[in-house]
Amino acid sequence: xxxxxxxxxxxxxxxxxxxGIANFVEVPETDEVLDIEGQVSxxxxxxxxxxxxxxxxxxxxxxxxxxxxxxxxxxxxxxxxDAWFDxxxxxxxxxxxxxxADPDWLLEMAFTVAAGEAYL
Numbered sequence: 824x825x826x827x828x829x830x831x832x833x834x835x836x837x838x839x840x841x842x843g844i845a846n847f848v849e850v851p852e853t854d855e856v857l858d859i860e861g862q863v864s865x866x867x868x869x870x871x872x873x874x875x876x877x878x879x880x881x882x883x884x885x886x887x888x889x890x891x892x893x894x895x896x897x898x899x900x901x902x903x904x905d906a907w908f909d910x911x912x913x914x915x916x917x918x919x920x921x922x923x924a925d926p927d928w929l930l931e932m933a934f935t936v937a938a939g940e941a942y943l
């Protein structure tokens with residue numbers, strides 16, 4: 824089966840799809856320093872664009888691993904999370920405390936998604 828690599832570079836691909844399952848990572852790509860709510864919202868907006876590239880949507884997210892720099896932010900993260908997912912569509916999730924490459928980033932999210940039919 825073919826592995827689809829979307830926008831591959833020397834170090835990573837924006838999205839990798841194999842056998843209908845896609846994996847991608849989002850960080851808050853912005854020139855301004857945002858609070859946790861702003862960073863989560865930015866990541867979700869970027870995720871929606873990535874999902875569209877593979878013919879998918881947020882209801883088809885299977886799992887998210889959240890890398891968070893400060894567990895005191897979890898309640899605020901959860902408020903944005905809960906508002907973004909429709910009732911009954913939240914994926915499985917893990918949340919891990921880490922140090923990230925950019926000190927302005929409060930979190931990073933790794934998504935596993937059911938891609939659209941073109942990637943089966």
